[in-house]
Amino acid sequence: MGKKIIILGLSFLLFLSVQNKALAEKKEERSWKDETIYFIMVDRFQNGDKKNDFEVDTSDPAAYHGGDFKGITEKLDYLEKLGVTAIWMTPVVKNKERGYHGYWTEDFYETEEHFGTKEDLKQLVKEADDRDIKVILDLVVNHTGYKHSWQNDPEKKDWFHPQEEISNWDNQQNVENGWLAGLPDLNTENPETRNYLLDMAEYWIKETDIDGYRLDTVKHVPKDFWIEFSKRVKEAKSDFYLIGEVWHNDPRYIAEYNKAGIHSFVDYPLFNEMVRIFKQSGQSLSELHSVWERNKYYYEDPYTLGNFIDNHDNIRFVREVLLKQEDPEKRLKLALTYLYTAPGIPILYQGTEHMMDGAKDPDNRRMMDFSQNKKMETFTAKLGDLRQKHPALRRGDFxxxxxxxxxxxxxxxxxxxxxxxxxxxxxxxxxxxxxxxxxxxxxxxxxxxxxxxxxxxxxxxxxxxxxxxxxxxxxxxxxNPYLYAAIAAGGILVILLLVFLFKK
Known part of the structure; x- marks a missing residue:
């Protein structure tokens, strides 16, 4: 009997040791480079609450279409099955009239009423967290909406740069101080303005427990602001993730913002090459590797760069393929395979998994159609599953x-x-x-x-x-691919047998 007890005890301890080691390794390894991001335009994803559908006109591509926080919450199971581990949402703050996209801020501290309440947003973040899905909010600090009330406030006359369009894109001062597309440009050199924006960024982290910001129009804001910004958000949440939009083709220019504390960037140079190579058959893939070699040299951690083939600012990949009179299904599968297997974080724009078409803005922002192409959805989910199962696809050399x-x-x-x-x-x-x-x-x-x-x-x-x-x-x-499963099953059987003998 004594031997039986010893054997049983040793077996149980060995089992616990293996399990604890596996759990510890899993916890240690999870980082942002392991995520798969799904990019959602809140108004164009899923209508979950008809009560906030005022001024909705689905026939007008520049009007609100009804998507909201509750709609996204309804689709979290769909996203989980797709292999998504993080979602990035377009700005959620209150916008001026017809600001369905979220980039025309009217109130930095309130949610857009078409999308729902702060409580709805917090519920979305909580339910996403329950599924181990992180939440990233798009944040704009460069400008406000066209008719923001601050412009009529005498006490805030220094909160904006003088009205002047960007005329010289090679002049960094003009890029930072000029009004982008006529949008009032915030003067982040002004201590009052700066502190307001920093407090606001910290507020949304503490209020909703989000996991990251996608930073809009990064190159239009001075680097010293981003240094202070990154410090503040990391103090609010140590593992908080920052991914910036620096719309530029030179990685040397983009990587300068790494030094300002921004962890990662949407990789426009790679995007340009992926679209060029995969939209038409017969193209060499060598430049994709060249982009990676440059990324390794210039960025602090190139594995956290955001890779994409579609977004809300460019015409859809499928449209690029159709313009070349190629087969969109074949071309998209090739592009998605690279997106999910290359170094970097794949960012899937809503609808790409259903082969959605779209020309220039706003046609590339059509309401999500979840039934359009189930075959492509299944293929995308398979890639998402493979990426999570195989660490070489997330962390491997290339x-x-x-x-x-x-x-x-x-x-x-x-x-x-x-x-x-x-x-x-x-x-x-x-x-x-x-x-x-x-x-x-x-x-x-x-x-x-x-x-x-x-x-x-x-x-x-x-x-x-x-x-x-x-x-x-x-x-x-x-x-044998099933060897380890068989060993594990055998170990469990041994333990059960020992328990049976011990009882006898």
Whole structure:
């Protein structure tokens, strides 16, 4: 009996040790580079509360369409199944008339009544947190709406820069002080104005417990403001995330704002290359790797950059493809595969997973259609699932091991996991063959199609259909993908058997 008790105790302690280690590793590893962000235009996502539908006109692309906080809350399960781990919402503060998009602030401390109350917003954040989904709010500190009441307040005449349009985009002072598209430009050099905006940013963190800000029009605000801003928000919440919009094609220019305390940026240089390469067949993928090499050099942590192929300011990717008279389904699958497997945080703009079309603003801001393309939704969810299951797709190094015209192979390795992403960006089927030092004694498991390919003589030969991409996990030839599950199940059975013997 004594031996039985000892064996049972040791088995139980071993089981607890393994479980605790796994939990500790999981907790330690989770960071912003592991997230997948879904970008929501609040007014155009889901109408969950008809009571706030005044002045709604779905036939007018520049009017409110009825989306709100309750609508987003209703769709959190949908987002979770899509593999989303964070949502970024367009500005939620009270806007001037027809400011459905949120960028024409009228009151920095109130929610837009078309979207719901602060309590609705807090409920959304809480229910998202219950699903381990982080919430990022879009924040504008560069300007107000066109007819903000401060402009008529004598005591706030110094809160704005003199009215002057931006005329020289190469002149940084003009970029920072000029009125963007005629919007009143806030004078953040004024201590009163600055303190108001800093207090406001801290207020929303403490009031709603959000997890991050997407910072609008970053380059139009002086860097010394961002230094103070980043310090304040981190004091309010230590792990608070800042991702900035610096709309520029030069990573050297963008990376300067890293030094001002902004962790991350939406990667416009990569966006430009992804759209150019994937909207039309036959393009080389080599420039995608070049962008990554530059990012590694210039940014503090390039793995936290936000990658995207669609947003609310540019025409939809699907429209770009249609203008080239290409197949939107094939082209979008290629682009999404790169979005989810390349270094950086994928940002999925609402509707991309349903292959939504759209021209210039406001046509690229159509009301979300959840039934448009279930096949593409399923494909996107699969990519989201793969990214969460395989750390190499979130944290792995990145190299291009084959660059042959429109055919390319990228490799990502993290610890003991290696993944190859294979692209045939041409219309014709092709054999893609390559060697790599890690191939011998291994096989390829296609994570999307669940097929296998064997390595022969230290090289792999793949028959790849035109306009397709494949994500391959490198696996030892003798390994069994269900081995660890079987071991775990066996361990549980042993413990149950010991318990049975102990009772006897």
């Amino acid at each position: 190299s291009m091991i084959k660059d042959d015209g429109a055919k390319a192979v990228f490799k990502r390795t993290y610890r003991d996991e290696t993944i190859y992403i294979v692209y045939n960006n041409d219309k014709k089927d092709a054999e893609i063959t390559f060697k790599d030092k890690d191939l011998s004694g291994h096989k390829f498991v296609d994570l999307i199609n669940e097929e296998e390919a064997k390595v022969k003589g230290g090289k792999i030969e793949l028959q790849v259909k035109g306009e397709t991409a494949h994500v391959f996990l490198l696996q030892e030839e003798s390994s």
